[in-house]
Amino acid sequence: MRASLDITVAEAIDDLCTQILEADRRARPVERVRVSPRTYDMVADARRAELIRGNALLVLGYEVISDDSVQTGQPRIE
Amino acid sequence: MLTKLENELLTRVGPGTPMGELVRRFWIPALSSTDLPDPAGDPVRVRLVGENFVAWRDGHGRVGFFDEYCMHRGASLAVAKCHDDGLVCLYHGWKFATDGTILETPNYKRSTVRDKLRAPVFPVQEAGGLIWVYLGPLDKQPPLPHWRFFDTPEDDILHHYSGRFDCNFMQLLEGTIDISHAQILHQDHLGRTNIKRANGSNFQSRSLTRGVDAEEFVCADDAPSVEVEDLTFGAHAGFVHEATADGRPVKYGRVSTWVMPFLTMNAPTTFVFNVPNDDQTTTFRSIVIDPAARTMDAEARALANEKLYGPESYYENGRYRFGEAEAWGQDRTRMREGSFTGVHGVIPEDSFVALSMGPVLDRSHEHLVPADALVIRVRRRLLQAARDLQAGVEPQMLGPGDLGHIGGWPQLLPDPNRWRSEIVPGHEPYRRGNTLAAEGAEEASTW
Numbered sequence: 282m283r284a285s286l287d288i289t290v291a292e293a294i295d296d297l298c299t300q301i302l303e304a305d306r307r308a309r310p311v312e313r314v315r316v317s318p319r320t321y322d323m324v325a326d327a328r329r330a331e332l333i334r335g336n337a338l339l340v341l342g343y344e345v346i347s348d349d350s351v352q353t354g355q356p357r358i359e
Numbered sequence: 360m361l362t363k364l365e366n367e368l369l370t371r372v373g374p375g376t377p378m379g380e381l382v383r384r385f386w387i388p389a390l391s392s393t394d395l396p397d398p399a400g401d402p403v404r405v406r407l408v409g410e411n412f413v414a415w416r417d418g419h420g421r422v423g424f425f426d427e428y429c430m431h432r433g434a435s436l437a438v439a440k441c442h443d444d445g446l447v448c449l450y451h452g453w454k455f456a457t458d459g460t461i462l463e464t465p466n467y468k469r470s471t472v473r474d475k476l477r478a479p480v481f482p483v484q485e486a487g488g489l490i491w492v493y494l495g496p497l498d499k500q501p502p503l504p505h506w507r508f509f510d511t512p513e514d515d516i517l518h519h520y521s522g523r524f525d526c527n528f529m530q531l532l533e534g535t536i537d538i539s540h541a542q543i544l545h546q547d548h549l550g551r552t553n554i555k556r557a558n559g560s561n562f563q564s565r566s567l568t569r570g571v572d573a574e575e576f577v578c579a580d581d582a583p584s585v586e587v588e589d590l591t592f593g594a595h596a597g598f599v600h601e602a603t604a605d606g607r608p609v610k611y612g613r614v615s616t617w618v619m620p621f622l623t624m625n626a627p628t629t630f631v632f633n634v635p636n637d638d639q640t641t642t643f644r645s646i647v648i649d650p651a652a653r654t655m656d657a658e659a660r661a662l663a664n665e666k667l668y669g670p671e672s673y674y675e676n677g678r679y680r681f682g683e684a685e686a687w688g689q690d691r692t693r694m695r696e697g698s699f700t701g702v703h704g705v706i707p708e709d710s711f712v713a714l715s716m717g718p719v720l721d722r723s724h725e726h727l728v729p730a731d732a733l734v735i736r737v738r739r740r741l742l743q744a745a746r747d748l749q750a751g752v753e754p755q756m757l758g759p760g761d762l763g764h765i766g767g768w769p770q771l772l773p774d775p776n777r778w779r780s781e782i783v784p785g786h787e788p789y790r791r792g793n794t795l796a797a798e799g800a801e802e803a804s805t806w
Contacts, residue, residue: 285368
């Protein structure tokens with residue numbers, strides 16, 4: 282079986298983490314993170330059991346928003 | 360967090376897996392030289408990246424590193440006999456030289472096999488008290504990086520440790536690069552308060568507070584600011600803590616350096632290799648240079664060793680012997696007596712946490728926070744490198760030159776934004792920069 286080489290979530294988490302740390306250094310508040318619907322679905326799928334229990338969908342401690350205007354590979358904080 | 364598929368990609372290292380192929384592109388410290396102490400001594404079975412090998416030393420001291428199974432009929436060469444000139448399979452007496460030359464085939468008199476075939480051997484080098492092997496394609500073989508400990512007199516090596524642990528290599532690697540756990544998990548051993556000793560021989564102070572000229576140094580800040588940066592050969596992260604030196608507020612910086620694929624250096628003289636034996640077993644190799652070791656008596660050395668490795672009773676034939684049934688070595692009685700973890704030794708503390716995650720951690724359930732930034736970056740870089748290799752892009756590596764400039768000492772920082780130039784100036788030629796730094800150049804951290 283050929284291994285999947287899709288690393289969308291690993292890249293998105295790293296991009297968001299870098300942006301959050303940078304915002305922190307500049308004392309800019311972060312409210313939530315926005316990702317593409319595809320990335321959102323991948324994160325939600327991984328956290329399905331937790332969501333069923335009623336937990337919020339958080340990444341790096343921030344609420345995640347699925348946003349049609351965000352390209353996969355270009356997640357952003359706000 | 361990672362998806363389950365990403366996690367599989369990250370953690371599986373067997374033959375044919377993308378991560379396995381990546382790891383095989385690097386020289387791997389497979390054994391300690393002391394594992395093969397005698398010329399023509401007993402061969403040793405070696406499990407590495409999901410495959411079985413045998414290592415042995417001929418009568419001239421040369422090391423051979425073979426597939427475990429005899430090329431003739433598949434008997435294990437771990438039960439073979441070493442002669443001065445070769446390794447003899449006990450089944451039919453085939454004899455092999457360290458370079459793979461077939462010297463004798465007693466049950467086949469023609470020379471065809473000896474002339475036309477060679478045993479499956481792998482390039483091997485011995486340096487720094489370790490036996491290094493390269494398992495990748497021969498035309499991609501890189502030079503062996505020349506680490507500082509290769510040239511260090513044996514008397515200046517404080518620790519040369521190896522222990523085998525029953526969990527995936529990423530769990531141990533993520534522990535060694537993650538400085539933010541150090542003064543929480545290891546508070547019994549490293550602590551938050553360091554008091555200078557009159558003779559300056561405080562091991563704890565040397566490792567944590569180099570450059571601090573104070574009678575008392577306190578670092579109670581468990582949430583340092585973190586900045587991660589890519590390097591051509593890996594990545595590093597600066598962790599800047601609020602601290603006090605004799606009551607004065609100071610900034611205390613530490614840098615964790617990751618060298619692809621599995622080396623961590625939290626100081627220029629500290630090397631930790633987390634070598635995957637297979638998906639569920641890892642050998643943790645640690646080498647610590649400290650010239651003060653030269654002046655330590657046997658008792659002081661034993662004390663320093665126990666502080667790092669834990670008691671010898673924790674190990675059986677080099678393997679950390681506690682599993683789930685023994686709470687991975689945790690002693691609740693010790694905890695009631697004041698121990699934070701109930702485990703003795705820095706490495707046992709790291710490993711008992713890693714073992715408690717199970718053989719291969721499912722990272723899809725994690726809740727990471729920004730303090731985990733270097734862990735997040737290392738995963739990404741490894742995954743990208745494994746993916747790139749599948750597309751024909753070779754990983755970038757350190758060259759063969761002297762690498763004494765890699766890694767940096769923890770120290771006070773007059774300007775916390777200058778942690779790179781203060782702590783790891785030797786990394787400057789290897790900086791890759793990142794998109795954010797480029798976009799925000801006017802505000803990016805100063806070198």
